[in-house]
Amino acid sequence: MTKHTLSRRTVLATASGIVATTVSTRLSSASNRNNPAEPGTADWSRKNTTFGSDPVAQNGKVYFADNSGSLLCCDAQSGEDEWMAGTNGVVPAYAIDASDSAVVVGTESGSVFAFDPSDGKELWTRSVSGNVTSLQIVGDKLLFGLDGKIGALDLDSGGSQWPTKEGNDTYVPLRAAVTEDTVVFAEGSSGLRAVGLDSGAKEWSVDLGDWDHEASTTGISSEDGAVYVGSQWGRLARVEVADGTVTWKNKLDDHGITATAASGNYVVAAASRVHVFSADTGRRQYSLGINPDRDIAIQNNELVVAGLDDSETLVVSGIKLATGVTNWRYKVGEGDDETISTPALSDTHAFVADTQTESLSAIRRVAESPQTTTSTTTETATSTESSATTTETPTTMSKGESTPTPDPTESKTTPDSDTSNRGFFTRGDSVLKESLTPWGLTVIGFAVSVGSLLYQRFKYE
Incomplete structure (x- = not known):
């Protein structure tokens, strides 16, 4: 043996x-x-909550109106209730906004309320002649949209700032684009009108001419002295706010722009897909395979959109605006019968309401920074490190179109992240962290x- x-x-x-x-x-x-917590994960979710309005995030709090007309405030970090106030009316999706000094809501019965953000105490209320379909806080002014009209109130007192102006809201609630102290909104079947923010006096109007269909203006946004407007029939245009000059026009293959948003060098149009264009030239940079249910939001060079992807999955995605790369993705559910709100954004989270499941979720946009504390005889040092993985979303571009120019406001790569000349162990290196x-x-x-x-x-x- x-x-x-x-x-x-x-x-x-x-x-x-x-x-x-x-x-x-x-x-x-x-x-x-x-x-x-990694990006694309829900830090908390409120259940059994009905929604009338979209959520709004401001100063560490989230505000929304339920379908009974009550305005609720919850803590953005925990989702716990802070206060509730009544309006005795139905609050439409876009008839809510918030600032440092007030939370405002409007009702279908024609009332506008302002509440103290700290405790929900009513600051003032005002009756307006019509169904309040939208509210927008602009400095010390409050713009309100009615059935085909737009007006302005003083945010502090609720007093009338200027009389309502005739507009157009055939397809979506009437909302305005505001830049350079000028308010621009849809007028007539294919036109835009500009009025002064302080006085409401007319500055100019323009007829876009070939908008193809009566009352077709659907989405409007502004950035740095220009207004971007989309139509029900796939048209997109840039108009200079100084004099109403139309700089460029474009037409999408898929009809029906429902919303636009602009930031820096880019303008985004939401249709059956999300399309990103150069703000300067109107040339399409890339498209995303997401059909948004509602509006789109942009913050810190990240585009956040909620809707159905190509596999008919309802998702909320954070997209790097300059490149179309997916920073994070959160799956809400399957099918096309669910309705999700416009994302409300803070620096760290996207807040979305799902009316199908009656829930409000806080989806993390950036990685949570873990804190490791080491005690010595002289001091306590705390080091933080955050990481996030990115996956690229397939993009489509029109033939002959160029790739987007990188956003100069984005952070540059630090020398420590250069892997072309480093040893196996480098301070801050994530190779071992991610592999071993x-x-x-x-x-x-x-x-x-x-x-x-x-x-x-x-x-x-």
């Missing part, structure tokens, strides 16, 4: 594997305790132990 012996090398390898397994298990436990996870160390340690034993067994047979 052959006598099997274990060499010192085998014993050491086996012991090393056991130690690695034990250490990795402890690391795994610690990691679970301090695992930060606690679970990976466990598998490696176990494999080393088993491999050593098998090697010795077959070596002497």
Whole structure:
């Protein structure tokens, strides 16, 4: 009978594997305790909540009106209730806004309310002649949209700022684009009208001419002295707010622009897909396979859109505006019968209401920073590190169109992230962090132990 012996090398390898397994298990436990929330995960969700309006996020709070007309305020970090106020009326989706000094809501019965953001105390109320379909806070003014009209109130007192002006809201609630102290809104079947923000006096009007269909203006937004307007029949145009000059026009293959948004060098149009254009030239940069249910939102160079993707899954996605790369993605549900609100954005979260499941969710936009505290005899040091993975969304571009110019406001890559000339261990390097996870160390340690034993067994047979 052959006598099997274990060499010192085998014993050491086996012991090393056991130690690695034990250490990795402890690391795994610690990691679970301090695992930060990643982008695209819901930090909290409120259930059994009905919605009349879209949510609005402001100064660490989220405001929304339920379908009974009550205005609710909850903490943006926890979702816990802070206060509730009544309006005794139905609040439409866009008839809500918030600032540092007031939260405002409008009702279908023609009332506008202002509440104190800190405790929900009513500041003032005013009756207007018509169904309030939209509210927009602009500095110390409050713009309100009615059935085909737009007017302005003083935000502090609720007093009339200027009389209502005739507009157009055949397809969507009448809302305005405001830039350079000028208010621009849809007028007539294919026109735009500009009035002064302070006085309401007419500054100019323009007929877009080939808008194809009566009363077809549907989406309007502004950025840096220009207005971008979309139509029910796929038209998109840039109009200079100074004098109403039409700089460029474009036409989408898929009809029906429902909303527009602009930021920096880019303008976004929502139709059956989301299309991103150069603000300067009107040339399409890329398109996304998402059919948005409602409006789109942009903050910190990130486009946030909620809607159905190509697989008919209802998602909320954060997209890098300059490139179309998906920063994060949150799955809401399946099918096309669910209705999700326009995302309300804070620096760290996107807040979305789902009327199908009657829930409000806080979806993380940036990775939570884990804090590791080390105590010494002289000081306590805290180091934070955040990371997020990105996946690229397939994009489509029109033939002959160029790729978008990178946004100059975006942060540059730091020298430490250059992998062309670095050692295996570099301060702040994420290679080991992402590759040798606690679970990976466990598998490696176990494999080393088993491999050593098998090697010795077959070596002497």
